[in-house]
Amino acid sequence: MQQTIMSYVNAFFIGGLICAVGQVLIDKTKLSAARILVLFVTVGVVLTALGLYQKLLAIGGAGATIPLTGFGYSLAKGAFNDVDKYGLLGAFTGGIRATAAGISAAIFFGYLASVAFKPKPKQ
Amino acid sequence: MQQVMTGDEYKKYVDSKAPDSKLLRNVIRAFSVGGLICVVGQFFVNSFSRMGFDMDVSASLTSMTMIFLGVLFTGLNLYDDLGRFAGAGSIVPITGFANSIASPAMEYKSEGYVLGVGARMFLIAGPVLVYGISASIIVGILHYLLKF
Numbered sequence: 001m002q003q004t005i006m007s008y009v010n011a012f013f014i015g016g017l018i019c020a021v022g023q024v025l026i027d028k029t030k031l032s033a034a035r036i037l038v039l040f041v042t043v044g045v046v047l048t049a050l051g052l053y054q055k056l057l058a059i060g061g062a063g064a065t066i067p068l069t070g071f072g073y074s075l076a077k078g079a080f081n082d083v084d085k086y087g088l089l090g091a092f093t094g095g096i097r098a099t100a101a102g103i104s105a106a107i108f109f110g111y112l113a114s115v116a117f118k119p120k121p122k123q
Numbered sequence: 124m125q126q127v128m129t130g131d132e133y134k135k136y137v138d139s140k141a142p143d144s145k146l147l148r149n150v151i152r153a154f155s156v157g158g159l160i161c162v163v164g165q166f167f168v169n170s171f172s173r174m175g176f177d178m179d180v181s182a183s184l185t186s187m188t189m190i191f192l193g194v195l196f197t198g199l200n201l202y203d204d205l206g207r208f209a210g211a212g213s214i215v216p217i218t219g220f221a222n223s224i225a226s227p228a229m230e231y232k233s234e235g236y237v238l239g240v241g242a243r244m245f246l247i248a249g250p251v252l253v254y255g256i257s258a259s260i261i262v263g264i265l266h267y268l269l270k271f
Contacts, residue, residue, distance in 0.1 A: 014170070026210060042255065079267050096256060109191055114228035114244070119229040
């Protein structure tokens with residue numbers, strides 16, 4: 001029980017912290033949302049390759065996987081796993097293999113939303 | 124002696140003071156909302172684990188669920204309101220990635236389902252995938268070379 005509660009507390013603080021970093025970047029550097037997301041996913045890949053993001057994940061759980069840096073983590077981890085299994089080919093298969101569920105879901109649900117919903121009329 | 128400022132100087136003075144409190148406010152909002160979204164994610168991770176799925180499957184199912192919710196809230200026109208309040212707190216989580224796909228997909232429906240929806244849905248997700256996947260290939264190749 002206590003372990004469950006701690007998992008929520010840790011997810012809140014680590015996830016909140018990563019988002020707070022993004023907010024500081026937006027306010028201080030005027031980076032657009034697209035650039036922030038590109039930066040975060042790339043930083044996630046690099047930190048994972050260096051073995052650092054795993055430490056954040058061990059503490060934060062979903063607080064580290066839900067932010068887009070966690071998408072980078074999955075990409076890098078997938079590439080490493082597939083390289084270990086299939087050699088050089090794995091560098092090209094691992095990233096998408098590990099993130100296929102998320103990418104496919106986002107494309108499919110996004111498409112369904114465009115069919116089902118009307119955009120808000122512009123004021 | 125009373126210091127007199129011209130309009131310009133006063134504006135500079137206000138600008139030098141204002142952003143910091145605004146920054147703090149924005150950061151607190153981003154922290155709280157971003158943190159809460161991750162708590163929701165943690166709830167799904169815990170639930171899927173309790174159902175007996177292993178860690179990787181739980182993580183994938185959680186991503187899919189959060190993406191579904193992000194798309195749903197975008198469709199209901201609620202995610203934009205959240206975004207105005209939370210800033211990076213709604214952009215950085217994976218729900219923000221889902222929003223970045225669903226939002227232009229809906230908006231550009233008027234340009235047709237192929238070049239409108241099909242193309243524009245990658246306005247932001249496209250660059251994320253290009254740089255994310257390319258970076259993963261590069262570190263994958265480095266991992267391969269360093270193994271020898």
